[in-house]
Amino acid sequence: MTLPRLALVPGEPAGVGPELCVRLAQRPRTDCTLVTLADPATLQAAATALALPLNLLHEDEPARRPGDLPLRMFPNASTVAFGAPDPRNAGVVVGALLDAAAGCLRGDFAGMVTGPVQKSTINEGGIAYTGTTELLAGHAGRQVVMMLANDIVRVALATTHLPLREVADAIDAGLLRHVLTTTHEALRSDFGIAAPVIAVLGLNPHAGENGHLGHEEIDTIIPLLDALRGEGLALVGPLPADTAFLPNKLTGFDAVVAMYHDQGLPVLKYSGFERAVNLTLGLPYPRVAVDHGTALDLAGRGLADPSSLEAAVATCARIASQRRSRAL
Structure with missing residues (x-):
């Protein structure tokens, strides 16, 4: 061939x-x-x-x-x-x-x-x-999704180059559905993972802490994750971003979806910047x-x-x- x-x-x-x-x-x-x-x-x-x-x-x-x-x-x-x-x-x-x-x-x-x-x-x-x-x-x-990856972790982004004050307004069920289904399909078609498991980060600290630190998880993220689980996607979360990247947790995920640029990428770059790459999913x-x-x-x-x-x-x-x- x-x-x-x-x-x-x-x-x-x-x-x-x-x-x-x-x-x-x-x-x-x-x-x-x-x-x-x-x-x-x-x-x-x-x-x-x-x-x-x-x-x-x-x-x-x-x-x-x-x-x-x-x-x-x-x-x-x-x-x-x-x-x-x-x-x-x-x-x-x-x-x-x-x-x-x-x-x-x-x-x-x-x-x-x-x-x-x-x-x-x-x-x-x-x-x-x-x-x-x-x-x-x-x-x-x-419509595409940005994913960065190295030998340790794959991170897809729900939003990319937005000012932080605009992120919460940008995250809605339509956007998250597109990001999660595109990431799921790419893990299957491009990475050969038959049944991918995707970790989804919360937007707020402690993933909102049951509404005490924000309602985006309760109002938007959790209902959308439940709906996609019903369609066969293996999704874990929403998870607090400060502990989701612990090594023992990452072993159970094929990718992590972060809500915004600096929520997920500092960890990826710290873990292996030299071998990191940027993929455009959905092309x-x-x-x-x-x-x-x-x-x-x-x-x-x-x-x-x-x-x-x-x-x-x-x-x-x-x-x-x-x-x-x-x-x-």
């Missing part, structure tokens, strides 16, 4: 994405083939800065030796200086992401892996941009991203850790293979 073919988009060209792709090219892969959508001159500059070999190939040529990197060219509008993002390159960054997404929808790619972008620079370039997850969801016409194809930023202060210095990108590629390859196996 042929290996899944994945699109690899480095993200912000002035950040660490290009050099991480160069580092990735130094190792032969046995789980997938990669096509990088990027500017060739920037990749060559990153290889020179790292003193590593780089041989850019046509996207249909196979990588055979260390440094080989199949490439679909997306030339930058402006020459890159590492550490100094240029808004003139915003269109190229977004264009590469959308081209990879379109290739996934056509079946040219079995999934896509994305490096970090500089949101502020894209907006300064005249493109309204809230994030790559939102870009890909809009392109595919899907017609696997999309996995690194769980770190552009690290402009490190760009071009050879100091960036490639562990998250390596984990993202390996995760995307596993999911693509899992989906293909289920489709046979």
Whole structure:
């Protein structure tokens, strides 16, 4: 069986994405083939800065030796200086992401892996941009769920980048149903877990303490969990967030759904930031991203850790293979 073919988009060209792709090219892969959508001159500059070999190939040529990197060219509008993002390159960054997404929808790619972008620079370039997850969801016409995962825990988010004062109003039965059913299906289809168990955190301290610390659990979360249990989902909670991540409890869960960004992600990042990845659940194809930023202060210095990108590629390859196996 042929290996899944994945699109690899480095993200912000002035950040660490290009050099991480160069580092990735130094190792032969046995789980997938990669096509990088990027500017060739920037990749060559990153290889020179790292003193590593780089041989850019046509996207249909196979990588055979260390440094080989199949490439679909997306030339930058402006020459890159590492550490100094240029808004003139915003269109190229977004264009590469959308081209990879379109290739996934056509079946040219079995999934896509994305490096970090500089949101502020894209907006300064005249493109309204809230994030790559939102870009890909809009392109595919899907409502999606953000999940971050490492070797210890998977955390899906009911809300993502909202001010804290808006979170409680955003959490309703429709949203929670979508998040929980999407997470349940992804654990089955993408991770091969036949009967997943999902822990659901409460919104309030002590999960509301029977209404003494808030009524969202009683009014919204508990009724929705009861309804979904009646539909066959294995859900535990709502649980107090301060004890749900204890190691002896995590062994009984396949994923945790947190109500807001900073309720679940600090624990995940503390437990294994270097190998953490960001998954977009609900797309017609696997999309996995690194769980770190552009690290402009490190760009071009050879100091960036490639562990998250390596984990993202390996995760995307596993999911693509899992989906293909289920489709046979």
